Amino acid sequence: MTDAFEQQDRVLLTASPLQRVGAFALAALVRVPHPEQLTAEQFAAAVAVMTRHLLVTADVAKAADPGGFWLGASYLLWPNSKMNPTARGKQSPDERRELIMQWRAMPDPASWPGVPCVYCDRPACKWFGKVDIPLGASSEHRNTTAPGHEGTALCYPCVASLWAFPYGAALSGGRAAVIHSWDDSFLAPVTQVAVQRTLAAAQVPPVKSKPVSYARELAVLGAVRAYGQRVCSGVELFVLSNSNKEQFLQCQEMGQPVAEWLRSTVSRTDRRAGYRILAAAQGTRTVPGEAFLAKRAFGDPAAILHRVIAYLLDQVSARGAVPVEVTVLVPLVYSYCIEVLNMDEKDIARIRDLARRLAALLGQDSRPGPFGGFMRASAKGGDLYGWFRSRSVDWLLKSRPAGMPRVLLPVQDYRLLFDDDSAWSHRRLLVFAVMEALVEAGWEPKGATEEFEEIAEIAADLDKNES
Template sequence: MTDAFEQQHQVLLTASPLQRVGGFALAALAKVGHPEQLTVEQFTTATTTMTRHLLATSDVAKAADAGGFWLSASYMLWPNSKIIPTARGKQSPAERRELIAQWRDMPDSAEWPGVPCAYCDRPACKWFGKVDIPLGASSEHRNTTAPGHEGTPLCFPCVACLWAFPYGAELSGGRAAAVHSWDDVFLAPVTRMAVQRTLAAAQAPASKTKLGPYARELAVLNAVRAYGQRVHSGVELIVLSNSNKEQFLRTQEMSQPIVEWLRSTATKTNRRTGYQALVAAQAAKAVPGEAFLAKRAFGDPAAILFRTTAHLLDRVSAKGGIPVEATGLAPLLYSYCIEVLNMDEKDVTRIRDLARRLAALLGQDSRPGPFGGFMRANTKGGDLYGWFRSQSVQWLLKTRPAGMPQTLLPVEDYRLLFDDDRAWSHRRLLVFAVMEALVEAGWEPKGSAEELEDIADVAANLPEDDKD
């Protein structure tokens, strides 16, 4: 067996996320842990399996018919390929099988272009283009080639990985959605599960399932929380279509810190108990809480803190006071601020200490007005600094709990709230911490429904909230 032959039957992972996902999909098809562990025989078995799945469509008239899964998927994955040529309706099943087999066979070495593979630098076996390489929407992703070239040069293992990519993706809604990470230990089981789902879907009756809001992001969140080991890299969600009707490519990344924090909500007891309250806080009228949590984890991590605080304020009027969930959410939110939003742990401690002083001050009056005044001072049109100036006088005049300092807002705390890059996040955390401290102190506002509703209305004017 020559070195050249072996190279055309051995996978090397490259810098292409699609090739990497496809490599792990090949490994899953061959029941091997890592793509670079594939032997020549196992690699051949995996590629033969994929070809067999396509050959099975030769007897299928329409994509919606039984056995038409890969025929249906080919419109999105491999438009104008040998599986769905324009003249397919006039071809016999035997003709279809012959064309598909030719398409997926490795070219004879005499036909190799004599250039390196664009992905791994090993000898390319052929020029390839849109039919075999998933491409995106913009001109940067289209099949444009230099003069004298007939496409992109790829070796057989690299193009086989691209053929295998759909097995490692969720094929629904006219798009392929795949999870990728540079952490191979994480990527292997996630892709293996995706391959199992795809193989099962290929055997199931054809159906059109409408995706729920942020369903793809939610699937990643669930995969992360179900994973049993530390993840050493961020997690990407790749959604694409190679269809002639829609050239689409979108990549979102969930950073490694938030990945690990989300995992901790399923593994650490003090965080697991507050997770459902956090999920409920993220919900919108038409979007379930966990789906919105997943969306924000990808696109706007700070909004998770902002929305949780606004949710608690929304519930003030309904509960007749501050919801007790504030104490259960505390371990989650403080750890989130430190581990994900990169707040200094000492700063979080200072904010919590300040919140206890404010709770001691506000808690001396059972009317909701003083508490509402503090909340309004945090709104877009509020004057939090002016509120602190006036309340500092009250702090000096009123009876303070033993052990609490004379100064309500020390210089260090002032800087956190008004002279820091994270000032808005610090203020939002302070709002939550004050509510937590008031709940712990047993404070319950005594006021009319209108006064309590007035406090709840403040939530709509808190700055930097996610309004989706």
């Protein structure tokens, strides 16, 4: 028993994301870089810090009163715990303090259940349920466990990590939002920042503010872009409520490729300049661009590219010209296609070559009509193949500039656009590449307002289809 007892002050990382976040939060509370570096004294100090925070609530009548932060959080995190029983209003501050101390103390080794911790396989110190384990089954529900098991067996360091995870979360709107990654080098600083914010929030009265669209996803985007090293694993966002009123869990993951690419928009100068344009392009009338960028990075990375195309077409309509911002977006768009959408560099080179031929064809006419015809054919429901078929004859017999290939759409390019798993994204990329080539060629369209308005309608249809 002595050896088992000595293991109850050493934190190990396990396969539970919330335990992992909590372990890093424990370390952050005593300013230790990694939880597995915590000494016995530092672990005890971190647990003592958390207990002191709860003891402050003993003198508080309501969660809205000064010092009531953790009392309010307890209804979300630890319903029916010893710090918020139904009879709390009848208890004296001393009685409340005693119950909190009992709750957070290590159980007497004589009472240990003699089974391993389900997280780390070390000796468990007690059976635990919903009060201590977010979204866990109540320890009263014996039919959810094997005979003789009164809940979930955990060791003291693992349950302490679960107590600590809220410090590494954002607590708002009756829910806890947690950023997690299996990349420890990323998780450590992100959790440290979250702990500092939670400690600061606990010191001031809550301030009501206007909700921000996709605020939680936006926080992950900010954390990824603020990170100074390569992101080596996906980044997960857990939003949960453990309250009696609402049992809720939502899990999202920003894949490693898109997370690392978003980080590169800060670290690489060739991508930094276009980031604000790319982010602004994602916005709608009601959702700011960067917020929608964050949301799409989780749920639909391909839509980020498609939305950029729609935005540029909208700018063509508004300005009566292909926007010069296309050239600033070039390193962002092509790197995104390669690193996030897994397009082959050789395929992209073929698309850009095809775009130069199309720019040579479209650029022969200063009217926006031919350009709009190509865009209309490229839109969802358009007949791009039919457009190529009619233009290829004209290209061969009349429009081909000197030195250009005789065939407008070679077989390999046809397969990329119409007979490939990524054909739709290839066609979207072709639209961007054509605008890039037209800007390089100095094409300046001249035409009636109505002709440009038609291009705006094409952009609106594209945006509707892709959003």
